[in-house]
Amino acid sequence: MRKTLVIPFTIIAVAICILLNTAFSSPDDFVTDKAFETNSTITGMEAVNNIPLDEVFTEDPFKVALVDNGNINPAREISGIEQRNKITGAASYAAFMDSEIDLSKVDVKVQTSILTDMINNYNFGKDKITFIPGTTGTLKGDTSTLQALIDKKGKNVSFLAIRLRDGAAAGYNVDSFYQSCSTIKTPLTLYAAQLIQQGELSYNDIFTYTSSAYISGSGVIKNYPTGTRFKLKTLVTYAITESDNIAYQMLCQNLGVKNFYNYLDKLGCDTLSDDRDTNRYWPDSNCRSSALWWSQVYQFKNSGDVGKWYWGLFGDAPSRIDTALGHAKECYTKSGSSTYSMHEAGIIMGDEPYLVVIFTNSTSSSANTESYFYQVAREIDKLICS
Numbered sequence: 001m002r003k004t005l006v007i008p009f010t011i012i013a014v015a016i017c018i019l020l021n022t023a024f025s026s027p028d029d030f031v032t033d034k035a036f037e038t039n040s041t042i043t044g045m046e047a048v049n050n051i052p053l054d055e056v057f058t059e060d061p062f063k064v065a066l067v068d069n070g071n072i073n074p075a076r077e078i079s080g081i082e083q084r085n086k087i088t089g090a091a092s093y094a095a096f097m098d099s100e101i102d103l104s105k106v107d108v109k110v111q112t113s114i115l116t117d118m119i120n121n122y123n124f125g126k127d128k129i130t131f132i133p134g135t136t137g138t139l140k141g142d143t144s145t146l147q148a149l150i151d152k153k154g155k156n157v158s159f160l161a162i163r164l165r166d167g168a169a170a171g172y173n174v175d176s177f178y179q180s181c182s183t184i185k186t187p188l189t190l191y192a193a194q195l196i197q198q199g200e201l202s203y204n205d206i207f208t209y210t211s212s213a214y215i216s217g218s219g220v221i222k223n224y225p226t227g228t229r230f231k232l233k234t235l236v237t238y239a240i241t242e243s244d245n246i247a248y249q250m251l252c253q254n255l256g257v258k259n260f261y262n263y264l265d266k267l268g269c270d271t272l273s274d275d276r277d278t279n280r281y282w283p284d285s286n287c288r289s290s291a292l293w294w295s296q297v298y299q300f301k302n303s304g305d306v307g308k309w310y311w312g313l314f315g316d317a318p319s320r321i322d323t324a325l326g327h328a329k330e331c332y333t334k335s336g337s338s339t340y341s342m343h344e345a346g347i348i349m350g351d352e353p354y355l356v357v358i359f360t361n362s363t364s365s366s367a368n369t370e371s372y373f374y375q376v377a378r379e380i381d382k383l384i385c386s
Helices: 001-022 114-121 144-150 181-199 232-240 245-255 257-265 273-277 289-299 305-316 320-325 369-384
Strands: 079-083 092-097 130-132 155-163 169-172 207-208 230-231 331-337 341-348 356-360
Touching: 001 245, 001 273, 114 155, 114 289, 130 320, 130 341, 155 289, 181 232, 181 245, 181 257, 181 289, 181 331, 181 341, 181 356, 207 232, 207 245, 207 273, 230 232, 232 257, 232 305, 245 257, 245 320, 257 289, 273 369, 289 341, 289 356, 305 331, 320 331, 341 369, 356 369
Parallel strands: none
Antiparallel strands: 079 092, 130 169, 155 169, 155 356, 207 230, 331 341, 341 356
């Protein structure tokens, strides 16, 4: 009789222990790389800064708000980040601890390839369409329509396209600088992805959104109050798939603008001295530099799980080239635009894969800017696939 009573009490005791452990578990238990299926699975979490709970947590990669009794705990040290300003609550700012992570001394591995050598060494003439022969010959498509677009009054365009099969290329003013717009998000996120791949950083490293990172324009983080914390994986994802401006600036702040410029140097990219001297978050760029970082993206996609994940983000990103080509080809690209500019760069797959960079701008804001970009993209596609 006593034995039959011991078993139920043991079960009850174990159940109580599990419940107590769940109720008082650390907020870090919820900082994982797995998605919460429903908000009912979240124990002890409260809304942060009046954000409804269902907006704080979304599918992986998800936004993170570490909570202690309903408030962000500013004292926590998580994955190499620490409190810089001892400001209470959501106004806290997280930065990498110099004692643990000094990215200025981290050697990010840059891969060399025939494609990189071609981009560096091809000699494109100025103010004329230049063809570079590949191993199977020179491009032979008709350039009359493309030349007419180049000559169009009130429009400026530069482009570089390289056929991956044989290296045949076409370019126009490839070294002319433009406002880079959101195309510059590619090398910064690539830098972050490579740091993750090398084990210097983690998907789950956490950054805090502060007022100093605010910028208007595209993205979703602007809809959250300062103090909301985000995983590194989320910031990289949003910077590409949502073209999130705040995510980009948060990465600049935490990875270091000077480190970013040093990384661009390592890739062989051109930067302007004025941009460097002011630590400008959004440096101007040109087609050749953009092609250089895209040659790295193309190689990095084969570097394991991180490369595969990162490459896939560009397949999910909005693409004007995809629209211009009637969604007939897979486009792994990053676009960028402002009032007077419209750009895109990346890899176009299909029967004849090629790397392409297109920078355009207008002398005045015009509704036909997008139409102009579409025409240029279609003509380059015809040319490179000829």
